Amino acid sequence: MSVRNKSKVTASPKGKLHQTISTNSGAPIPSNEHLLTAGDRGPALLQDYFFIEKIAHFDRERIPERVVHAKGAGAFGYFEVTHEVSKYTKADFLREVGLKTDIFVRFSTVGGEKGSSDFDRDPRGFAIKFYTQEGNYDLVGNNLPVFFIRDPLKFPDMVHTHKRNPQSNLKDANAFWDFNSLSPETVHMLTMLFSDRGTPKTYRNMHGFGVHTFKFVNKKNESFFIKWHLKTDAGIQTYSASEAAHADVDGATRDLFEHIKKGGKATWKVYIQVMPTKEANTYKYNPFDPTKVWLYSDYPLIPVGKLILNRNPENFFQDVEQAAFTPANLVPGIEASPDKLLQGRIFSYADTQRHRLGPNYALLPVNCPYSKKISNYQRDGAMRIDGNGGSTINYSPNSYGGPRSNPLTTEQPIALVGNSGRTEYPKKDDFVQAGLLYEVFSEEEKKALTSNIAGHMKPVEKEIKVRQLSYFYQANKDYALRIANILGISEKEIKAYMS
Known part of the structure; x- marks a missing residue:
């Protein structure tokens, strides 16, 4: 009798257990939120197969x-x-x-x-x-x-x-x-999006x-x-x-x-x-x-x-x-x-x-x-409509005068710092700029913003509302409490979640 391996279970924010995310071949994923990069700031590494698989799908x-x-x-x-x-x-x-x-x-x-x-x-x-x-x-x-x-x-x-x-x-x-x-990194964008x-x-x-x-x-x-x-x-x-x-x-x-x-x-x-x-x-x-x-x-x-x-x-x-x-x-x-x-x-x-x-x-x-002629060795494929390169050579390097690369257009080197890994950016500061933006809004703009957010959040589960309000609270107290008042949620509930 064959025995199947069971995926490791982990806890969600709501305390529920769930299966470990896997690739399409069944291998476990170390992170579903962080790209594999060279150093904390990047750039990205092509060897991150899960990202390629996920985004290509x-x-x-x-x-x-x-x-x-x-x-x-x-x-x-x-x-x-x-x-x-x-x-x-x-x-x-x-x-x-x-x-x-x-x-x-x-x-x-x-x-x-x-x-x-x-x-x-x-x-x-x-x-x-x-x-x-x-x-x-x-x-x-x-x-x-x-x-x-x-x-x-x-x-x-x-x-x-x-x-x-x-x-x-x-x-x-x-x-x-x-x-x-x-x-939490979405707070700044949400503050712009739910304004007019x-x-x-x-x-x-x-x-x-x-x-x-x-x-x-x-x-x-x-x-x-x-x-x-x-x-x-x-x-x-x-x-x-x-x-x-x-x-x-x-x-x-x-x-x-x-x-x-x-x-x-x-x-x-x-x-x-x-x-x-x-x-x-x-x-x-x-x-x-x-x-x-x-x-x-x-x-x-x-x-x-x-x-x-x-x-x-x-x-x-x-x-x-x-x-x-x-x-x-x-x-x-x-x-x-x-x-x-x-x-x-x-x-x-x-x-x-x-x-x-x-x-x-x-x-x-x-x-x-x-404005620039396409010159390369790519051929065939669906809907090829330009003569498909005619009788010209379709490989490189070659001895027959085909196009060659131009070293003068080489990209400037990027200085890399740190080790490869799936990491967050340093200096996240997810709430500071959202708070600064809220402060420059007029009273009319603040009313429109908070009303728009509250209206969109009304059908949402209360636990999610409170969690989101905790982010707005960290950006600006007034920002969060205006939304909370419309939704019937108290400042005490927000603080209790944050504690």
Whole structure:
């Protein structure tokens, strides 16, 4: 008689026992929340098979709709350099004032399906494809400057709580707050999302942010850490929760299309924050943590250029639906930072597009780097539409004049510190910036924020409510108690949980 090994059981926060998480081959997982990295700050290690398995499976959970950012709108236009920044980067499209680069931008909601409302409370995707002379550069950002999590291993779980319950197929507020109340790093993002910034009136009336930290490298091989910011020229306009609930579900999509159709333009001023690399180790917040911002008082905005959208797509499916963005699309002079979430997205986004559009998605017109010929040894695959390399050599190295690598474009080395392991970021400070943000809100904004959160939390189990309120309490006492009063929970109960 065969005997099966039983998985080790561990205790959950509610005291319940559960099985140890395993890979698809049955091996136990040492951590489901921390990517395997070189040192506490990263970068990520390719040997983290569980992350690859988990994120690759997640990338394929929806066919053919995007797993996230399913509903969107887009437009073509150009980016123009207005200020000298070549001292920071050798990127060709930023080399001189007046230089224009064609772009395509896709806006989107994150959690909803293709038929969902443009005004669900949700971050808005703000993805830009720059068709530069050195290849395509993708800036895959959002309308808010931070994100929910900082470790990509938690990304599939986070998105699952924004989607539908696997049994009822209904949105599940209990799952949403259960995850967040067990992930204190989400507090800053929640404070932004449940303000009226979480329901922008149009895509034209919201800012854009790169969210992650990137590295600029100049011609002298000097490097700087930077963050991207796009400030709308149309001004911020938002809906209240009640207004959003009754708005035209396609209103943001309609506004962008009709505005451009009538001859209008959607415009943003583009800025960067610049941090000398040596200051990354001493800054009071971890500069690679996407749940945090760099304070403007520490690193002021530096103007770079302007982004202008002035042409609608001729065919929505061809240009908007088939548009494929990935943070892996970098150009010389712009490199990835050790940001763990960015490291995970570099793999995940391209992998998702291979699943959704096929291995040759980069050959589709909207994705093709038409300013730069594609030269490599990749062949065949579904939907190969460019001649498949013809009769040219399909291997390297070769003796027949095939393309070769260019050592001059080698990435700048990253100094590694510490041992490999599954670790948290140092300098977490999960509540400080959420508290600072709450303090600058007006009284009207505080009322809207706390009312929005309380309304969303009403159907949630009390234990989860109290746990979440303990996070808000650590950010700002008034913040938590306003929500608690609406929910009928006392300060004594919050303190008892925290003790």
